[in-house]
Amino acid sequence: MHVSDLALTDFRSFTDVVVGLAPGVNALVGPNGQGKTNLVEALGYLATFSSHRVGTDAALVRQGAQRAVVRARAVRGERSAVVELEIVAGRANRARLNRSPVSRTRDVLGIVRTVLFAPEDLALVKGDPDGRRRFLDDLAVMLTPRLAAVRADYERVLRQRSALLKTAGAAGRASASSLRTLDVWDGHLAAAGAQILAARMTLVAALAPHVAAEYERVSAGQGDARITYRASVEEAGASGEAVPGPGVAASSGPALSSGAATSSGAPGTAPDVAVLEAALLEAMARLRTKEIERGVCLVGPHRDDLVLALGDLPAKGYASHGESWSMALALRLASYDLLRADTSGEWSGDGEPVLVLDDVFAELDARRRERLAGIVAGAEQVLITAAAVEDVPEALDGARFDVMGGEVTRVR
Numbered sequence: 001m002h003v004s005d006l007a008l009t010d011f012r013s014f015t016d017v018v019v020g021l022a023p024g025v026n027a028l029v030g031p032n033g034q035g036k037t038n039l040v041e042a043l044g045y046l047a048t049f050s051s052h053r054v055g056t057d058a059a060l061v062r063q064g065a066q067r068a069v070v071r072a073r074a075v076r077g078e079r080s081a082v083v084e085l086e087i088v089a090g091r092a093n094r095a096r097l098n099r100s101p102v103s104r105t106r107d108v109l110g111i112v113r114t115v116l117f118a119p120e121d122l123a124l125v126k127g128d129p130d131g132r133r134r135f136l137d138d139l140a141v142m143l144t145p146r147l148a149a150v151r152a153d154y155e156r157v158l159r160q161r162s163a164l165l166k167t168a169g170a171a172g173r174a175s176a177s178s179l180r181t182l183d184v185w186d187g188h189l190a191a192a193g194a195q196i197l198a199a200r201m202t203l204v205a206a207l208a209p210h211v212a213a214e215y216e217r218v219s220a221g222q223g224d225a226r227i228t229y230r231a232s233v234e235e236a237g238a239s240g241e242a243v244p245g246p247g248v249a250a251s252s253g254p255a256l257s258s259g260a261a262t263s264s265g266a267p268g269t270a271p272d273v274a275v276l277e278a279a280l281l282e283a284m285a286r287l288r289t290k291e292i293e294r295g296v297c298l299v300g301p302h303r304d305d306l307v308l309a310l311g312d313l314p315a316k317g318y319a320s321h322g323e324s325w326s327m328a329l330a331l332r333l334a335s336y337d338l339l340r341a342d343t344s345g346e347w348s349g350d351g352e353p354v355l356v357l358d359d360v361f362a363e364l365d366a367r368r369r370e371r372l373a374g375i376v377a378g379a380e381q382v383l384i385t386a387a388a389v390e391d392v393p394e395a396l397d398g399a400r401f402d403v404m405g406g407e408v409t410r411v412r
């Protein structure tokens, strides 16, 4: 797919702007602070309902305005659809499809698909697990929009159950009624958690070969990039507590899937949701005293991690700066590969996302730059932001826009 028109009203620094994007390469060029990232952030928001820069929506609405509106036309061959989101800080978004309101906002998920690579992605490698979990969940939702509801459900249940554990812990001893309530929340957490786990494990198994291949491509055959999923429920199995260990996960708990994306990394069939649900329930029962003492949920997808390794060493704490960049880039390019190959869902046959590279080329050395340019040159649509024209590799010929003073002008 590609996006032909992107319109922003009161989004970030823009009052009103419409950009007519071309298939192929689109370079957005302008001095610092002129709104280049704001533009691609808006497009990314349509794809994931979240910003790659901030966790809350308040910063997305232009200072002094009440609401922001982002609209884009997604084109797939002969078909096209106009997706529109209205963002009001602190309230649920409102969505329109082809100018008509939809009953559920998530009905428009999956129409605009993007893979966005930005300097913030270095945190995928160097930062905390929550960024990597978000990476997996955002991608899983893009592939299977129905999971958006499961994800929201899980977050709600997690908040409620944590609050309950805290109250029980503060009281010194949990009352019989709070234990009964806890049983109910255990059930909810296990049900939603198992679906998220299954989705992530399947995704990691599918991503792994692409990450290895893309890492090799961007780094010119150096290094051997591996990803594995570390599930707290698996680790809770033997030791009695979910403790993140060093390096790549060692399997100690019950066999949660037939090999797919578990610690063994061996290919296998999809993980069984019922088995995962039972394992979560069992772990919560075993950890209950500890959970009440500490007032936190100790097991579940919110305690898991995506482990990135180069050869036998974890990337985090070991990889060089350049290697970390290559790893982050490999994760994004692998996502791109998966989405492109995805033929499920309503838009089957055209899962190809828009590839967005925000300020990326300036960060790479000449060789990596050239390789990346070669890789993205064949994409249906690529948006590139750069502060200077020289930062856009010559091989990436296409449309160019000046971004300046709240205006976006096509100059080529």
Ligand SMILES: Nc1ncnc2c1ncn2[C@@H]1O[C@H](COP(=O)(O)OP(=O)(O)OP(=O)(O)O)[C@@H](O)[C@H]1O
Binding pocket: 011, 012, 013, 014, 030, 031, 032, 033, 034, 035, 036, 037, 038, 039, 058, 059, 060, 061, 062, 063, 359, 385, 386, 387
């Ligand atoms: N909610 C908002 N209301 C008004 N202005 C905003 C808002 N959020 C961000 N801005 C402004 O948008 C500008 C940043 O835009 P953006 O990050 O897109 O710049 P950029 O062109 O990508 O710059 P760089 O080349 O440095 O990456 C800043 O000047 C910032 O003050």
Ligand SMILES: [Mg+2]
Binding pocket: 036, 037, 038, 358, 359, 385
């Ligand atoms: Mg920027």
